[in-house]
Amino acid sequence: MKFKSLRFSRQGAVGVLLLNRPAKRNALSDAMVAELDALFGALPNGVKAVVLHGAGAHFCAGLDLSELSERSAAQGVAHSRGWHRVFDGIQFGRVPVVAVLHGAVVGGGLELASCAHVRVAEKSAFYAFPEGQRGIFLGGGGSVRVPRLIGAHRVADMMFTGRVLSAAQGQAAGISTYVVGAGKGLARGIELARKIATNAPATNFALMHALPRIAELGQDAGLLMESLVAGIAQSEPVAKQRMKDFLEKRGAKVRRQP
Ligand code: 1HE
Numbered sequence: 001m002k003f004k005s006l007r008f009s010r011q012g013a014v015g016v017l018l019l020n021r022p023a024k025r026n027a028l029s030d031a032m033v034a035e036l037d038a039l040f041g042a043l044p045n046g047v048k049a050v051v052l053h054g055a056g057a058h059f060c061a062g063l064d065l066s067e068l069s070e071r072s073a074a075q076g077v078a079h080s081r082g083w084h085r086v087f088d089g090i091q092f093g094r095v096p097v098v099a100v101l102h103g104a105v106v107g108g109g110l111e112l113a114s115c116a117h118v119r120v121a122e123k124s125a126f127y128a129f130p131e132g133q134r135g136i137f138l139g140g141g142g143s144v145r146v147p148r149l150i151g152a153h154r155v156a157d158m159m160f161t162g163r164v165l166s167a168a169q170g171q172a173a174g175i176s177t178y179v180v181g182a183g184k185g186l187a188r189g190i191e192l193a194r195k196i197a198t199n200a201p202a203t204n205f206a207l208m209h210a211l212p213r214i215a216e217l218g219q220d221a222g223l224l225m226e227s228l229v230a231g232i233a234q235s236e237p238v239a240k241q242r243m244k245d246f247l248e249k250r251g252a253k254v255r256r257q258p
Helices: 030-041 073-091 108-113 142-150 152-161 167-173 185-197 201-214 219-235 237-247
Strands: 006-011 014-019 049-054 097-101 104-106 118-122 126-128 178-180
Touching (some): 014 185, 108 142
Parallel strands (some): 014 049, 104 126
């Protein structure tokens, strides 16, 4: 697939997606959001996980402010709903996404990162919602997804005060689940994506589509939904084979990681 602001390549079952507009700090123009939509809507068949990263010194500077024209309220709503549709297509798409974050992960860039299923931050990563200072509000799902990662109180603090979180603070708050050294993010992201790509398809489907919904349910409905998903996953031939492999000493044991 050929894009202007993205570059997509394959490493076997892992697709590597680069936000490739470094001169504008990978700011999300309408055209770039349309390209994300096109890519996630037509991922090549053999791709089982995607790594998303950014070219240049920053992951993403958020909304392309040069396109913030004089929109009416209704046009503003429509623009935001357009981002919602595309970002939902990433979060609830066909394959898990590992985001590799470095430099600025701000505004719409953090909203995009929050659609991923695993986040790896390099030490240079920093997080902010400059919307608070620019007199606007979140529009790319940030008020829904980011509070689920770090709590509404931290999102409010970032927007009220312009607070910028470091990679370490972001990790402690819950944005990333890995922090790695400078230049190490992509390799770690690809390593994680390779592991994810070897999971049983029903497990990855359940983690992407069922888990976040179960987590929003009350206990009673949540437990029932969990049982339904568990029953489906364990009935798949691949699950039966993997359990048999373990019992017959062919499966990997769980080991403490270094
Ligand atoms: C941009 C953008 C952008 C850079 N839209 N053009 N997001 C923000 O408010 C963040 C605004 N950006 C910044 O704070 C900084 O640019 C960065 C911290 C990301 C990077 O700093 P730096 O020193 O590396 O780069 P720079 O010199 O500020 O920018 C380089 C160029 O990128 C420059 O253009 P040039 O033509 O003068 O070279 C910048 O104008 C351009 N650029 N960021 C457009 N965001 C659905 S709602 C979502 C709402 C939001 O996301 S609001 C938050 C927007």
